[in-house]
Amino acid sequence: MLVCRRLLQALGIGSCVALASPALAVPSFARQTGMACAACHTVFPELTPFGREFKLNGYVLDNIRQIKGITVENRETLALNSLPPLSMMLQISYTHTAAALADANVPGALAKDGDVLFPQQASFFYAGKIADGLGAFVQLTYDGVGDSFGFDNTDIRYAKHLDFGGAPGSAHPNVLIGVTVNNGPTVQDVWNTTAAWGFPYSGSSVAPTPITSTKLEAGAGGIGQNAAGIGVYTWINNSIYAEFSIYGAAIRGGNHPLDSTQSNVIHGISPYWRLAYEYRWDRYSMSFGTYGIQAKMHPGSLTGTPTPLAGPTDRYTDTALDFQYQFIGEDHLFTVLATYISEKQKLDASFNDLFVQNSSNDLKSLKLVGEYSYQRTIGGSLGFFNTTGTSDTGLYPSGSGTPLAPLPVSGSATNSPDSRGYVAEVNYLPWLNTKLQLQYVAYDKFNGGKQNYDGAGRNASDNNTLYLLGWVLF
Amino acid sequence: MRLSHFVIALGASMFCAYAQGADVANDAQHTAAKTAAEVCSACHGVNGRSVSPTFPNLAGQTAAYIEIQLKAFKDQSRADPDAQAYMWGMASQLSDGMIGALAAFYAGQPAAPSAKAGDPALVAKGKRVFEEGVPARQIPPCASCHGAHAEGQAIFPRLAGQHAPYLLKQLLVIQNVLRTAPVMHGVIKDLTKDQMQSVVLYLESM
Numbered sequence: 223m224l225v226c227r228r229l230l231q232a233l234g235i236g237s238c239v240a241l242a243s244p245a246l247a248v249p250s251f252a253r254q255t256g257m258a259c260a261a262c263h264t265v266f267p268e269l270t271p272f273g274r275e276f277k278l279n280g281y282v283l284d285n286i287r288q289i290k291g292i293t294v295e296n297r298e299t300l301a302l303n304s305l306p307p308l309s310m311m312l313q314i315s316y317t318h319t320a321a322a323l324a325d326a327n328v329p330g331a332l333a334k335d336g337d338v339l340f341p342q343q344a345s346f347f348y349a350g351k352i353a354d355g356l357g358a359f360v361q362l363t364y365d366g367v368g369d370s371f372g373f374d375n376t377d378i379r380y381a382k383h384l385d386f387g388g389a390p391g392s393a394h395p396n397v398l399i400g401v402t403v404n405n406g407p408t409v410q411d412v413w414n415t416t417a418a419w420g421f422p423y424s425g426s427s428v429a430p431t432p433i434t435s436t437k438l439e440a441g442a443g444g445i446g447q448n449a450a451g452i453g454v455y456t457w458i459n460n461s462i463y464a465e466f467s468i469y470g471a472a473i474r475g476g477n478h479p480l481d482s483t484q485s486n487v488i489h490g491i492s493p494y495w496r497l498a499y500e501y502r503w504d505r506y507s508m509s510f511g512t513y514g515i516q517a518k519m520h521p522g523s524l525t526g527t528p529t530p531l532a533g534p535t536d537r538y539t540d541t542a543l544d545f546q547y548q549f550i551g552e553d554h555l556f557t558v559l560a561t562y563i564s565e566k567q568k569l570d571a572s573f574n575d576l577f578v579q580n581s582s583n584d585l586k587s588l589k590l591v592g593e594y595s596y597q598r599t600i601g602g603s604l605g606f607f608n609t610t611g612t613s614d615t616g617l618y619p620s621g622s623g624t625p626l627a628p629l630p631v632s633g634s635a636t637n638s639p640d641s642r643g644y645v646a647e648v649n650y651l652p653w654l655n656t657k658l659q660l661q662y663v664a665y666d667k668f669n670g671g672k673q674n675y676d677g678a679g680r681n682a683s684d685n686n687t688l689y690l691l692g693w694v695l696f
Numbered sequence: 697m698r699l700s701h702f703v704i705a706l707g708a709s710m711f712c713a714y715a716q717g718a719d720v721a722n723d724a725q726h727t728a729a730k731t732a733a734e735v736c737s738a739c740h741g742v743n744g745r746s747v748s749p750t751f752p753n754l755a756g757q758t759a760a761y762i763e764i765q766l767k768a769f770k771d772q773s774r775a776d777p778d779a780q781a782y783m784w785g786m787a788s789q790l791s792d793g794m795i796g797a798l799a800a801f802y803a804g805q806p807a808a809p810s811a812k813a814g815d816p817a818l819v820a821k822g823k824r825v826f827e828e829g830v831p832a833r834q835i836p837p838c839a840s841c842h843g844a845h846a847e848g849q850a851i852f853p854r855l856a857g858q859h860a861p862y863l864l865k866q867l868l869v870i871q872n873v874l875r876t877a878p879v880m881h882g883v884i885k886d887l888t889k890d891q892m893q894s895v896v897l898y899l900e901s902m
Contacts, residue, residue, distance in 0.1 A: 256785015
């Protein structure tokens with residue numbers, strides 16, 4: 223998403239703008255493969271086992287005429303789709319929060335509640351084969367809140383099956399190896415437990431959201447798309463996945479070369495790992511996995527004279543466990559998703575700069591989701607989320623200025639990141655590429671409190687959000 | 697040229713042509729096996745033994761049946777929902793040679809061992825339908841075309857060990873004329889859903 227990814231967290235200013243989860247399935251692939259959405263998706267964008275295979279194999283399965291080039295030795299030099307696998311997406315949404323938000327410009331006044339975004343997002347995609355074994359998912363998005371157009375999720379990958387020789391059909395391990403180049407950790411992932419393609423698959427981009435999240439989540443603290451990565455992976459016997467990637471800073475806009483005016487800039491190279499095991503039987507599949515990243519970051523400073531990025535860094539180590547269960551019946555489809563992320567923060571740079579109270583903090587996140595669909599037409603989801611962490615007056619400030627004035631909506635009177643709540647959704651898909659969604663997000667705790675959590679009189683439940691979405695891809 | 701030289705030259709050229717033909721056939725088999733392993737296996741399982749009952753087992757299926765079905769997917773004359781959703785695209789670019797090689801590959805794989813016993817009463821009822829038909833409704837025994845052990849013959853597919861939900865769905869789409877199967881339309885037009893359910897459980901248990 224393009225909204226306010228550069229976060230002011232290290233400066234102690236929490237983001238109050240929701241980041242709608244990026245999550246897409248594209249008709250480009252249907253055009254290329256000749257297969258209906260249901261082959262790869264339960265209900266878009268959640269992937270079926272076949273959808274996971276398609277992505278891991280590099281988006282290259284094609285069933286349309288190819289423009290080919292070969293050498294005299296019969297080596298393929300070109301295999302291009304005769305028609306480009308393009309598609310478009312449109313999201314139109316309405317957001318209503320239980321209590322209106324403070325007006326950004328008029329102190330003490332409330333802004334209009336009930337926000338229509340037409341569009342919330344509009345995206346163009348090239349998603350499909352580029353050459354033999356090489357494919358791409360490239361998304362360009364217009365963002366209705368930022369009124370800007372730019373790069374969104376991008377994953378370019380090459381994959382190849384190892385050939386062990388032997389007679390046709392002879393028993394040998396089925397080993398796929400691949401390379402992915404992408405613009406953010408988890409964009410390359412194929413299970414819907416991870417952030418880039420995780421639940422909720424779309425959310426309001428104007429409603430308040432909790433003050434922080436771990437680096438591997440789509441919320442305010444996440445690395446998001448401010449990174450560029452390259453990784454190698456293997457997929458063995460359609461069940462064992464192992465990946466190792468490295469990420470570096472790749473921030474769009476602002477000062478370049480990057481300097482202290484940019485916040486949360488990855489220092490050097492951050493290692494990212496992923497291991498998963500998937501077991502399939504009958505109409506079921508179940509996966510267990512772990513993933514994580516260790517990122518050293520410059521907190522940056524949005525004020526003062528730009529200076530080179532140097533000196534100590536903040537070090538974040540995220541370790542996650544995830545679980546996914548799917549049942550894909552003829553009429554009934556069930557999914558269970560679970561993710562737990564533990565983040566260790568060693569904030570040497572921010573501590574030296576007096577941005578934070580503690581030099582070390584913890585942050586933990588748990589998400590549990592259950593989904594159901596009847597004939598891929600009518601369905602619903604229920605999710606639970608819980609973020610807990612060390613209180614910190616710098617990271618989660620109760621106010622600003624002298625004397626200290628509360629930060630309405632985004633502040634935390636208890637200097638706590640703790641937030642907990644539920645997401646309930648009802649979905650209706652009159653066609654497989656059209657989703658009408660009613661979503662309600664209910665907060666039991668927001669930025670550390672249930673009542674008057676910001677010290678300005680706002681309760682957690684005041685941020686409860688009704689979100690209506692029309693989502694179409696073509 | 698002396699006759700003996702001519703005969704030797706002719707023999708050598710015939711051998712080369714044969715050897716070249718054998719190479720082409722081997723290449724086709726190898727390509728088919730590679731395609732089966734890297735593409736088809738995502739749904740139909742390793743060597744044609746599928747995990748999900750949405751997708752049929754292909755191991756041990758008759759080559760003639762697979763060939764006819766792939767051609768029917770390609771020309772879109774087989775138009776049941778799953779054919780449209782999955783196989784129209786997958787078969788659209790297959791050459792006749794590749795179709796033949798894939799059919800031969802799967803026909804040559806050992807059939808999937810049956811792991812499901814099914815409800816004994818229903819299986820017994822299904823066995824009777826399979827072996828004796830339903831005379832009261834003029835439904836002939838399935839075994840008369842599909843073989844005594846449902847092993848299939850030529851254009852009549854192997855049914856033994858096939859996933860019951862897949863078979864049931866095929867019976868329904870054929871009965872509802874969503875899938876064209878000229879012989880079967882007449883045979884099963886009066887088969888009840890209960891009879892279908894019992895016979896597919898019997899077949900799955902074989």
